[in-house]
Amino acid sequence: MYSAIVLAAGIGSRMGLGYNKMLHQIKGQPVVVHTIKKFLNDVTCGQVVLVVNELEIETMQQLLSDAGVKNPRIEIVSGGSERQYSVYHGLQVVREEVVLVHDGARPFVTQQMISECFELAKKGHPSIVAVPVKDTMKRVVNGVVVETPNRDEMYSVQTPQAAPTELLKKAHEAAKKTHFLGTDEASLIEKYTDIPVCVVKGAYTNIKLTTPEDLLMAEQLLVAE
Numbered sequence: 247m248y249s250a251i252v253l254a255a256g257i258g259s260r261m262g263l264g265y266n267k268m269l270h271q272i273k274g275q276p277v278v279v280h281t282i283k284k285f286l287n288d289v290t291c292g293q294v295v296l297v298v299n300e301l302e303i304e305t306m307q308q309l310l311s312d313a314g315v316k317n318p319r320i321e322i323v324s325g326g327s328e329r330q331y332s333v334y335h336g337l338q339v340v341r342e343e344v345v346l347v348h349d350g351a352r353p354f355v356t357q358q359m360i361s362e363c364f365e366l367a368k369k370g371h372p373s374i375v376a377v378p379v380k381d382t383m384k385r386v387v388n389g390v391v392v393e394t395p396n397r398d399e400m401y402s403v404q405t406p407q408a409a410p411t412e413l414l415k416k417a418h419e420a421a422k423k424t425h426f427l428g429t430d431e432a433s434l435i436e437k438y439t440d441i442p443v444c445v446v447k448g449a450y451t452n453i454k455l456t457t458p459e460d461l462l463m464a465e466q467l468l469v470a471e
């Protein structure tokens with residue numbers, strides 16, 4: 247069994263809705279409900295830690311209740327000002343020996359991604375979901391191209407990201423001590439442990455709802471589900 251930390255404590259500034267994009271309804275249900283159901287439907291998920299802004303705890307509880315998502319496996323905790331701090335808060339209540347961290351803003355995660363990440367982490371291997379980049383990549387400094395990295399080695403990283411709970415906690419404590427802020431879990435594991443991070447096949451449909459055009463795509467993807 248694993249614990250899933252589902253992150254929903256952001257503000258969604260790039261989405262520009264004027265409210266947290268996690269509350270936005272797609273096909274009659276809030277984004278957070280679509281995402282959380284992916285984990286509740288998985289029998290190997292022992293706990294869902296839903297991380298929300300402390301001012302939105304009641305709103306989230308009401309949303310879940312309205313959607314008929316009342317489940318003893320769900321625990322709500324308040325998040326922090328950065329994604330990494332929200333993960334840290336979530337980690338404090340994780341009960342299972344393996345943890346999967348997932349962006350609540352990625353409602354198109356699949357059971358296969360979840361299972362593959364879990365199976366690897368259960369055996370001690372941290373894992374992330376990723377897809378090969380499709381475009382040519384450039385490193386640009388001050389508006390000038392300084393390098394064209396080998397595209398065959400470049401991946402676009404998604405969630406879930408899984409690890410043995412103690413390992414991820416250790417990496418987070420080290421990051422806290424040294425004031426390091428990473429944009430995903432793997433970057434902390436890479437920096438503070440010598441354990442390699444495995445890559446699980448993601449999907450180009452496992453988008454993070456970030457900017458307004460992502461909502462148009464989400465509507466289409468939900469029809470196809």
Ligand SMILES: Nc1ccn([C@@H]2O[C@H](COP(=O)(O)OP(=O)(O)OP(=O)(O)O)[C@@H](O)[C@H]2O)c(=O)n1
Nearest residue numbers: 253254255256257258259260327328329350351
């Ligand atoms: N302090 C934060 C910041 C982000 N998140 C969550 O982390 C995920 C990925 O973050 P992102 O898409 O960047 O969300 P926001 O921070 O909400 O968006 P923005 O950066 O546009 O404000 C989202 O599910 C978001 O709710 C979080 O739990 N706590």
Ligand SMILES: C[C@](O)(CO)[C@H](O)COP(=O)(O)O
Nearest residue numbers: 329349403404405429430454
């Ligand atoms: C973890 C992540 O989803 C990988 O792509 C991403 O880094 C989080 O997004 P953010 O915009 O940096 O919060």
